[in-house]
Amino acid sequence: MNRRQFLRNAALAAAALPTLSFSSRLFAAPAGSPRLLFVFLRGGYDCNNLLVPYASGFYYEARPTLAIARPDPNDANSAIALDAHWGLNPALRDSIHPLWQKKQVAFVPFAGTDDLSRSHFETQDNIERGQPGQAGDYRSGFLARLSTVLTGVPAIAFTNNLPLSFQGSPRDVPNISLKGDPKARFDERQSAILAGMYRGTPLADAASDGLALRRSVSMDLQNLEEEMVRASRGAPSASSFATETRRIAALMRDRYRLGFVDVGGWDTHVNQGGAVGQLSSNLRNLGDGLAAYADALGEAWNDTVVVVVSEFGRTFRENGDRGTDHGHGTVHWVLGGRINGGRVAGEQVAVAQPSLLQDRDYPVLNNYRDVYAGLFGRLWGLGRDQLQTVFPQARPRDLQLA
Amino acid sequence: MAMRSVPSMRRRLVALLLPWPLLAAAHGDAPLQRDDVAWLCRDGFGLDSALVAGYRQLGRNRLLDAQLTDRVPGRLPPAVAALIAGYPALRTPPDQLLAQWNQAQERIKAMPEGDAKVAARNDLQKQGNQLAQQAQQAELLQAVYGPNQLKEQMVWFWLNHFSVYAPKGRLRWEVADYEEHAIRPHALGRFRDLVMATLKSPAMLEYLDNAQNAKGHVNENYARELMELHTLGVDAGYTQQDVQQLALILTGAGIAPVDGRVERFNPKMAPLVVRDGLFEFNPNRHDFGDKVLLGQAIKGSGFDEVRQAVDLIVRQPACARFISRKLAGYFVADQPPPALVERMARTFQRSDGDIAKVLRTMFTSKELLAAGAPKFKDPTQFVVSAMRLAYDGRPVANALPLVNWLNLLGEPPYGRITPDGWPLDGASWSSSGQMETRFEVARAIGYGSAQLFTPEGAAQPSPGFPLLTTRLYYDAVEPYLSAATRAGLAQARSQQEWNALLLSSPDFGYR
Structure with a gap:
């Protein structure tokens, strides 16, 4: 079935089943079903200074100014030992490390795609499409396909525009950015007038659902906003990821089960910094946001999984500008209240010069399509055919994360 | 451009708020028929008084003639022309822009590590962002104010068909040139010339990596998209072998050095060098083997292989159909009537790809208005038509709000990451999130955007708002409003x- 045919069928299905309208799904997320948030770090974050291969002498040779020191109880800027090989960036001491100790975080190093372009846009695109190689449909994302094989899993993107991951779904996937003030621009009377003008047109549902979502989000978040304003003695920090994730948690707790959000600012070619500096500040902001999400979900954190990805890793050696350039394999994170965490998962190789890809960056030993197919299979009990719809030609690898 | 003082701004607003003189009665013009309005709304980005006046004066056929031969009376309002001419992205010759970029890069490379180097890098990035934003503004200003509205739509259509993504590499320094020198001159001309112009443009050469395509280091990216997205369509029957052969044909087509370096060629190669502006065919990088493309032998000879290949490709019946279908998908209906597409494709083939002739077939067809469901505007059509109706030719002093609105709506010029361009069907732009955002943009325009009339960097004057209840409205919009919309408008509590x-x-x- 080509995409047009698919859309036509979807339109027919939608016409036959008016209950697909989003407004009727507003209160429909079933209790106890798993909740997945997908966090995309756009720009290619430097995984080698997140998950520090502190047992590797080569790491310290390759990064004379950027390396994070070997674990040392007397040095707050040294890596936090996770096991005999890997350490955590100390910027995550108060956010992610406590989750690690509770076995609520796992890291998958040597993860990524088989796209070797090392181009941001090609690789982001490749990941979001989730299709093998260059083949496939430019406008079909893997989260959109995932949401078609699931039922009772309301999806939403917390972005200004619908990300490619969610494009091509026959069902309307709403999107709304929660970075800024979530206040609605139209009051109830104006929303009713607008919806009235569209009544009886093919866009009636989209118009009223869009207005309803904005207004309900605005109302849902009203208490939270007031609380955050009180707590911050002014406006909640606009640049803080935690502000955004607390809002996201308020929506994911009851209404949605599949979400997407992205975070930028990871393309550290110049003056990346070590234990302190640009990258570590970004990681701290990210870690605080993820910990705030877990905290804000409360009990619901136990049914929740968060996946953190980025398009690629960076060069293993630092460059002449105290930064790093585009690389290949990276470290993906999996978090959640009941995940099988507290470990570094997936296939690994000793971190040394001969194991670098093209003497430059991490190889990919854990293709994300295979790993997520395994994860989704466990989370929702998806069968082979369903997983093939989500990730065509993937060979699901069950890392027993969930 | 001189800064406008607040008092003169107020005078303008007062003038705008006065009741429209009853010119309609003086001319004795009847309101436009539904059919006329529908035709004009496809022929232009949207209604404004100038378009309606041209239609009344010339009639449908002569207006179309004038548009297709690019002889529409009138030009950009002087204030808008001055605004565009003031953008460094448009004012600076393309080779100078790239030379400046190159010098800045060299300077940064030579600097010692430290804050000054970081600042210089940031400055260069900022300059690139500004240049790209100027190119976006220039494109949108011409779409709103250009007197030849059909041509303006075609400029956008081809920019989208031959889509490039400004944030990649140094494209921000190249996109203004792409619009002005590759797309605009050929928007109503021969399709073959348009393909060649994009093929030789720095923006396309870098966006799809043909600048790196050389003998021994073949990059197929452009070759593939040239057939798949630009000319033949994905199911046209060409093979991976054809892509590889076309990639070999395209080896050596790249960009001339911008650092003043003199290239040396041996006496055998020197006559084979082709230069055209920033374009350079470098025979040292070309694979001179013989090729076979789409079943035709192409003898290894240099740049002439590229000309032969493009001729061969654009003369395929698949190309005529692919382009005709895409045009009709933009102007007529998401699923255009096959019979119309077939007639357009025949015109395309008979006229050897004359774009104006294909458009004439479409714009004089009965299917244009009889195709059933109307077309839902994409965000660009929405913002441009709203500006045209709301301000009706009144020049803005700052077009950044237009760029920002299109960013919000998700369709900024030069902002499509993938080479397939923005989708042209209604379903792609009418999700619930997009509808809500569109209402917010409508609100921003309807309530008045002070920034539109504030030159960049000047203090913000008190905002005014447009008055949409003009003669144009009563002539061409009001008579055809649906009952539901009338009922909605009747509940408004303010003009805004x-x-x-x-x-x-x-x-x-x-x-």
Whole structure:
């Protein structure tokens, strides 16, 4: 079935089943079903200074100014030992490390795609499409396909525009950015007038659902906003990821089960910094946001999984500008209240010069399509055919994360 | 451009708020028929008084003639022309822009590590962002104010068909040139010339990596998209072998050095060098083997292989059909009538790819208006048509709000990451999130954006708002409003709210 045919069928299905309208799904997320948030770090974050291969002498040779020191109880800027090989960036001491100790975080190093372009846009695109190689449909994302094989899993993107991951779904996937003030621009009377003008047109549902979502989000978040304003003695920090994730948690707790959000600012070619500096500040902001999400979900954190990805890793050696350039394999994170965490998962190789890809960056030993197919299979009990719809030609690898 | 003082701004607003003189009665013009309005809404980005006046004066056929031969009377308002001419991205010759970029890069490379180097890098990035934003503004200003509205739509259509992504590499320094020198001159000309112009443009050469395509280091990216997205369509029957052969043909087609370096060629190669502006065919990088493309032998000879290949490709019946279908998909209906596409394709083939002739077939067809469901405006059509109706030719002093609105709506010029361009069907732009955002943009326009009339960097004057209840409205919009929209408008509590509702209405959202 080509995409047009698919859309036509979807339109027919939608016409036959008016209950697909989003407004009727507003209160429909079933209790106890798993909740997945997908966090995309756009720009290619430097995984080698997140998950520090502190047992590797080569790491310290390759990064004379950027390396994070070997674990040392007397040095707050040294890596936090996770096991005999890997350490955590100390910027995550108060956010992610406590989750690690509770076995609520796992890291998958040597993860990524088989796209070797090392181009941001090609690789982001490749990941979001989730299709093998260059083949496939430019406008079909893997989260959109995932949401078609699931039922009772309301999806939403917390972005200004619908990300490619969610494009091509026959069902309307709403999107709304929660970075800024979530206040609605139209009051109830104006929303009713607008919806009235569209009544009886093919866009009636989209118009009223869009207005309803904005207004309900605005109302849902009203208490939270007031609380955050009180707590911050002014406006909640606009640049803080935690502000955004607390809002996201308020929506994911009851209404949605599949979400997407992205975070930028990871393309550290110049003056990346070590234990302190640009990258570590970004990681701290990210870690605080993820910990705030877990905290804000409360009990619901136990049914929740968060996946953190980025398009690629960076060069293993630092460059002449105290930064790093585009690389290949990276470290993906999996978090959640009941995940099988507290470990570094997936296939690994000793971190040394001969194991670098093209003497430059991490190889990919854990293709994300295979790993997520395994994860989704466990989370929702998806069968082979369903997983093939989500990730065509993937060979699901069950890392027993969930 | 001189800064406008607040008092003169107020005078303008007062003038705008006065009741429209009853010119209609003086001319004795009847309101436009539904059919006329529908035709004009496809022929232009949207209604304004100038377009309606041209239609009344010339009639449909002569207006179309004037548009297709690019002899529409009138030009950009002087203030808008001056605004565009003032953008460094447009004012600076393309080779100078790239030379400046190159010098800045060299300077940064030579600097010692430290804050000064970081600052210099940031400055260069900032300059690139500004240049790209100027190119976006220039494109949108011409779409709103250009007197030849059919041509303006075609400029956007081809920019989207031959899509490039400004944030990649140094494309921000190249996109203004791409629009002005590759797309615009050929928007109504021969399709073959348009393909060649994009093929030789720095923006396309770098976006799809042909600048790196050389003998021994073949990059197929452009070769593949040239056939798949630009000319033949994905199911046209060419093979991976054809892609590889075309990639070999294209080896050596790249960009001339911008650092003043003199290239040396041996006496055998020197006559084979082709230069055209920043384009350079470098025979040292070309694979001179013989090729076979789409079943035709192409003898290894240099740049002439590229000309032969493009001729061969654009003369395929698949190309005529692919381009005709895409045009009809933009102007007529998401699923255009096959018989119309077939007639357009025949015109395309008979005229050897004369774009104006293909457009004439489409614009004189009965299917244009009889195709059933109206077309839902994409965000660009929405913002441009709203500006045209709301301000009706009145020049803005700053077009950044237009760029920002299109960023919000997700369709900024030069902002499509993938080479397939923005989708042209209504379903791609009418999700619930997009509808809500569109209403917010309608509100921003209807309630008045002070920034539109504030030159960049100047203090913000008190905002005014447009008055949409003009003669144009009563002539061409009001008579055909649906009952539901009328009922909605009747509930407005202020002129601003009324404006926002009209621009949000389905009557305005479709064309």
